[in-house]
Amino acid sequence: xxxxxxxxxxxxSNSKHGTQEVLKSVYSSIEASSKTGSKSISQIxxxxxxxxxxxxxxxxxxxxxxxxxxxxxxxxxxYHLKVTW
Numbered sequence: 001x002x003x004x005x006x007x008x009x010x011x012x013s014n015s016k017h018g019t020q021e022v023l024k025s026v027y028s029s030i031e032a033s034s035k036t037g038s039k040s041i042s043q044i045x046x047x048x049x050x051x052x053x054x055x056x057x058x059x060x061x062x063x064x065x066x067x068x069x070x071x072x073x074x075x076x077x078x079y080h081l082k083v084t085w
Contacts, residue, residue, distance in 0.1 A: 017049040022058040026083060030067075040084040047077055055079055 003011075022045060029041045045055065055071075059081075062069050068084045 019057040
């Protein structure tokens with residue numbers, strides 16, 4: 001499968017990535033990793049795709065379910081989440 005730069009730009013412009021997509025991705029990673037015996041996951045999210053408000057809403061949801069969440073290496077371009085259980 002290939003994608004042209006034009007298609008990638010169109011995808012980026014039309015992206016609706018937000019809190020629900022972050023949660024879906026994080027919980028999917030938690031499920032898969034927990035089945036392998038892991039006690040944590042790390043996830044990197046682009047600040048271009050997710051706003052600070054959206055990431056804060058996701059963190060609140062994750063913490064409300066009993067997980068510990070840290071935002072590490074808070075760079076200018078990415079959020080690096082570490083979730084432990």
